[in-house]
Amino acid sequence: MSDNIEKKIIKTIKIDVDKCHGCRACELICSAVHAIPKYSSNNPARSRIRIIRDPMRDIYVPVFAGEYTVAECAGRDVYTIDGKEYDECSFCRASCPSRDEFKEPDSGLPLKCDMCEEEDEPLCVKWCTVDALIVEEREEEVEEPDEVQEQEELELGLGSLADKYGLDKLMDTVARLSEKE
Amino acid sequence: MRYAETGFNLEVDLSRGNIEKVATDPKDTELYLGGLGTNTKIFWDRVSPEVDAFSPENLLIFGTGLLCGTPATGCNRTIVTTISPQTKLMAFSMMGGYWAPELKYAGYDKVILRGKSKDLVYLWINNDKVEIRDASHLKGKGAIETAELIRKELKQPKAQVSAIGLAGENRVFYASVEQGRSSASRGGIGAVMGDKKIKAIVVRGTKDIHIAKPEKFMELCYEVMDYIKWREDHPIPGVTPILAILGSPQEMAIHDEKWHTENFSWGNARTRRRDFWTDDVSEEWLETMTKARTRLISCYNCSIACGATISMPGLSTYMMKCFTKLTYTMAAFSNLEFGLTIAHHATEYGVDGYSAPQTMAFALELLENGILTDKDFPDMPEDNEGKFFYLLDKIVRREGIGDILADGTYWAAKRIGNGAEEYAHNNIKKSEQLPLKLSMLNPIYFLMYCTGEKMNITQIEGQFPQAAFPKKEHREKFVKDWFQVPDEKFKKYFVDWEPRGENSNPYYPTPEITCDIVDWQEKMHYIDDALGMCAGLSSFHLKPPYHIHNIPKMMAAAAGIDMDEEKLSQGAKRYRTLVRAVNMSRGMKRKDEKPPEDHWKKRFPELEKELLDTYYKYKGWNNDGVPTKESLHDLGLDYVAKELIARGFLSDDEYSSGKETSKVRETN
Numbered sequence: 001m002s003d004n005i006e007k008k009i010i011k012t013i014k015i016d017v018d019k020c021h022g023c024r025a026c027e028l029i030c031s032a033v034h035a036i037p038k039y040s041s042n043n044p045a046r047s048r049i050r051i052i053r054d055p056m057r058d059i060y061v062p063v064f065a066g067e068y069t070v071a072e073c074a075g076r077d078v079y080t081i082d083g084k085e086y087d088e089c090s091f092c093r094a095s096c097p098s099r100d101e102f103k104e105p106d107s108g109l110p111l112k113c114d115m116c117e118e119e120d121e122p123l124c125v126k127w128c129t130v131d132a133l134i135v136e137e138r139e140e141e142v143e144e145p146d147e148v149q150e151q152e153e154l155e156l157g158l159g160s161l162a163d164k165y166g167l168d169k170l171m172d173t174v175a176r177l178s179e180k181e
Numbered sequence: 182m183r184y185a186e187t188g189f190n191l192e193v194d195l196s197r198g199n200i201e202k203v204a205t206d207p208k209d210t211e212l213y214l215g216g217l218g219t220n221t222k223i224f225w226d227r228v229s230p231e232v233d234a235f236s237p238e239n240l241l242i243f244g245t246g247l248l249c250g251t252p253a254t255g256c257n258r259t260i261v262t263t264i265s266p267q268t269k270l271m272a273f274s275m276m277g278g279y280w281a282p283e284l285k286y287a288g289y290d291k292v293i294l295r296g297k298s299k300d301l302v303y304l305w306i307n308n309d310k311v312e313i314r315d316a317s318h319l320k321g322k323g324a325i326e327t328a329e330l331i332r333k334e335l336k337q338p339k340a341q342v343s344a345i346g347l348a349g350e351n352r353v354f355y356a357s358v359e360q361g362r363s364s365a366s367r368g369g370i371g372a373v374m375g376d377k378k379i380k381a382i383v384v385r386g387t388k389d390i391h392i393a394k395p396e397k398f399m400e401l402c403y404e405v406m407d408y409i410k411w412r413e414d415h416p417i418p419g420v421t422p423i424l425a426i427l428g429s430p431q432e433m434a435i436h437d438e439k440w441h442t443e444n445f446s447w448g449n450a451r452t453r454r455r456d457f458w459t460d461d462v463s464e465e466w467l468e469t470m471t472k473a474r475t476r477l478i479s480c481y482n483c484s485i486a487c488g489a490t491i492s493m494p495g496l497s498t499y500m501m502k503c504f505t506k507l508t509y510t511m512a513a514f515s516n517l518e519f520g521l522t523i524a525h526h527a528t529e530y531g532v533d534g535y536s537a538p539q540t541m542a543f544a545l546e547l548l549e550n551g552i553l554t555d556k557d558f559p560d561m562p563e564d565n566e567g568k569f570f571y572l573l574d575k576i577v578r579r580e581g582i583g584d585i586l587a588d589g590t591y592w593a594a595k596r597i598g599n600g601a602e603e604y605a606h607n608n609i610k611k612s613e614q615l616p617l618k619l620s621m622l623n624p625i626y627f628l629m630y631c632t633g634e635k636m637n638i639t640q641i642e643g644q645f646p647q648a649a650f651p652k653k654e655h656r657e658k659f660v661k662d663w664f665q666v667p668d669e670k671f672k673k674y675f676v677d678w679e680p681r682g683e684n685s686n687p688y689y690p691t692p693e694i695t696c697d698i699v700d701w702q703e704k705m706h707y708i709d710d711a712l713g714m715c716a717g718l719s720s721f722h723l724k725p726p727y728h729i730h731n732i733p734k735m736m737a738a739a740a741g742i743d744m745d746e747e748k749l750s751q752g753a754k755r756y757r758t759l760v761r762a763v764n765m766s767r768g769m770k771r772k773d774e775k776p777p778e779d780h781w782k783k784r785f786p787e788l789e790k791e792l793l794d795t796y797y798k799y800k801g802w803n804n805d806g807v808p809t810k811e812s813l814h815d816l817g818l819d820y821v822a823k824e825l826i827a828r829g830f831l832s833d834d835e836y837s838s839g840k841e842t843s844k845v846r847e848t849n
Contacts (some may be wrong), residue, residue, distance in 0.1 A: 009735070021476075021477060021478050021479035021484065022478055022479060023479035023481060023482055023483050023484060023485045023486075024279075024478065024482060025252075025482045025483070025484065026256075028252055028481075028482050029252060032252055032392075032395075032399075035389075035395075037395060037396060038396075039252075039392060039395035039396065039398065039399050040391060040392055040395045041389035041390060041392065042250055042252060042389065042390045042392070043286060043388060043389040044386065045286065045386075045387035045388075048688060055362070055478065055498075055500065056325075056329060056488055056490075056497070057498075058475045058476055058490060060476075069186055091569055101572070105387035105388070128407075128473045128484075129406070129409075129410065129484040130484055132484070132523070156533075165796065169522050
């Protein structure tokens with residue numbers, strides 16, 4: 001356990017699925033503000049926020065684009081909340097091969113929310129006048145791992161790879177990767 | 182490059198199964214503004230007056246507004262245009278929801294359907310890939326159910342679906358097109374869709390809509406948003422609840438129904454119940470609504486949330502907005518629970534919420550008065566609510582008496598005969614109206630009822646208060662922040678308007694002033710219908726966020742076309758005149774331009790004639806209501822004048838209004 005504890009400001013968006021009306025203004029304005037030049041085009045398919053929306057089952061979940069992933073996960077669970085069934089994917093932020101969300105429609109390249117760094121606040125939040133989206137800044141204590149611990153973790157990880165693939169193959173791969181760099 | 186619009190229409194010939202993507206002329210947008218404006222231009226050019234609603238040559242146009250798909254709040258309307266089987270005139274019903282922006286993102290401004298398919302089909306538009314698909318498995322399915330099934334079969338949860346139910350398939354004259362939370366209900370558009378054997382139009386689009394001057398446009402959009410917020414905190418005092426706040430009448434959110442239930446008529450638009458709204462009723466209806474309503478919901482890019490998802494016990498969820506909440510309840514003298522339950526069936530069948538309940542109440546009135554007999558209603562339940570469910574089923578299936586009632590009260594009365602026509606008493610131009618029966622003639626409303634070509638008062642009224650405010654100080658306060666007026670004179674018109682005395686209805690506003698007011702009201706609706714703007718944020722309301730001063734700037738910034746107040750007013754007038762030319766050439770007459778006889782108790786034939794004469798002149802129409810050659814020329818519509826003259830609706834030497842034309846063709 002590391003003793004290096006640091007304080008950091010974490011900026012997140014709080015989502016209230018009960019307040020969402022499903023108007024998709026967030027999707028529209030996200031696509032507009034990220035257009036080049038700014039606001040020059042509109043296309044919710046380029047948006048980094050999506051409402052997972054199924055009006056007949058009263059499901060409205062705004063989700064922000066998170067990390068890109070090459071492979072889909074095993075998550076096929078269904079959550080029942082207030083009597084409504086949600087797929088696990090309804091809450092997932094990944095740009096993932098299992099679905100169309102968070103990919104540029106032309107290139108298929110992954111999209112990721114940048115919290116509208118250049119604006120005063122994320123524009124989806126500004127355009128959500130029903131307050132389903134609220135920016136929250138909070139201070140969090142973050143553990144910073146020290147060097148000894150990092151080295152231990154690295155050796156553990158490499159050891160497990162060597163076990164799995166053999167040390168020679170691992171060394172070849174590391175050598176090839178370092179050539180590429 | 183085209184801005185705000187895509188510059189392409191999708192032309193679909195259902196008879197041949199041919200699909201074409203056709204580039205449009207940007208000049209038409211400048212002249213006719215887009216949306217209903219360009220729909221009308223296409224109609225004039227391509228549908229001759231001989232074409233019937235159910236002829237293969239009739240077009241069914243699903244048009245998007247010019248600003249749909251842009252960040253302009255609340256601009257999401259689909260404008261559907263065709264020949265109405267009921268009025269035999271041009272029908273132009275509109276719907277909000279999500280369909281129009283999706284079509285724009287797919288790369289099209291309009292879908293233009295012609296011909297007839299042999300078998301039931303649906304159209305699937307996925308960006309550049311467009312196909313006509315078999316819909317035989319969807320025959321008889323509900324409109325909402327159909328949308329769900331199609332989304333599932335295509336594996337396209339984000340596709341937007343406009344569909345018809347059984348009423349459309351069976352060509353009920355007041356069948357609607359349903360789109361989840363919205364519907365295009367007036368004029369029997371769903372019947373034309375059913376006649377063309379097209380069950381649904383399904384769209385998914387992932388392309389860009391470009392903006393000409395992005396920074397300027399966003400500045401204007403933010404002004405609108407800020408004003409909407411301000412209006413939320415500052416409801417207008419002294420008017421009914423639905424007029425105090427913005428929205429397509431906020432019937433789902435507002436619970437106080439004293440005004441509607443006590444001022445509108447029940448049954449077949451007959452009975453006022455002045456003491457209806459008691460504490461007990463209020464409590465019961467509140468409980469019904471609270472249990473039924475799962476969530477308030479919005480249309481695309483709008484925060485107002487005028488709609489709601491409604492779930493009644495044992496029935497699938499459906500969505501509702503506006504006054505359908507009460508039309509079934511009041512037609513059947515029942516309660517809100519009944520109204521919300523039968524509206525579920527009506528939405529899945531796809532029928533208009535004004536015409537359907539009224540036609541059923543009309544049928545029962547004919548039964549009570551012996552014009553129809555029990556033999557016409559075999560196995561009809563005894564209870565009142567049961568009768569309405571029974572009749573709705575008969576109508577949408579066109580079974581027995583239902584086949585006659587499916588044509589609406591006007592045509593049904595003609596077919597039934599035996600004095601039935603007197604019971605079809607609440608129509609204008611063959612189309613059922615809101616059940617409103619009042620005492621003193623209001624000159625403004627008189628002209629709107631007479632000359633409105635959307636057959637629906639809510640689609641022409643707005644901007645100007647519906648009645649004079651009691652005290653002068655209230656009127657003066659009202660006009661203080663009334664910056665939406667096109668001219669300062671409107672403030673004076675309103676301040677001078679008194680509930681009683683010399684400056685009151687029916688002689689004040691004077692015919693001249695009335696013309697100014699009505700023209701302004703109507704103009705704002707026509708502008709909205711070109712842009713795809715919701716009247717609930719614009720033309721229907723007092724002091725709306727969109728008005729004649731900011732709309733031209735928004736059009737210029739978004740679409741990159743040269744636009745100012747005068748040019749916009751001229752454009753709206755141009756295509757409004759074109760609508761009139763279409764309808765006049767289809768046999769609409771001055772004698773058709775009148776409110777129901779019993780709309781007001783106190784009528785003034787001479788004044789009414791003067792009002793209509795003055796207004797026709799004001800609009801540049803002759804005494805028959807046909808646009809004059811001169812006014813058509815001023816609007817750049819010489820090609821229309823030529824055609825009207827050739828067809829005998831206008832005489833060649835007619836340069837000013839006032840001259841009777843003798844060659845007007847008698848139809849019907």
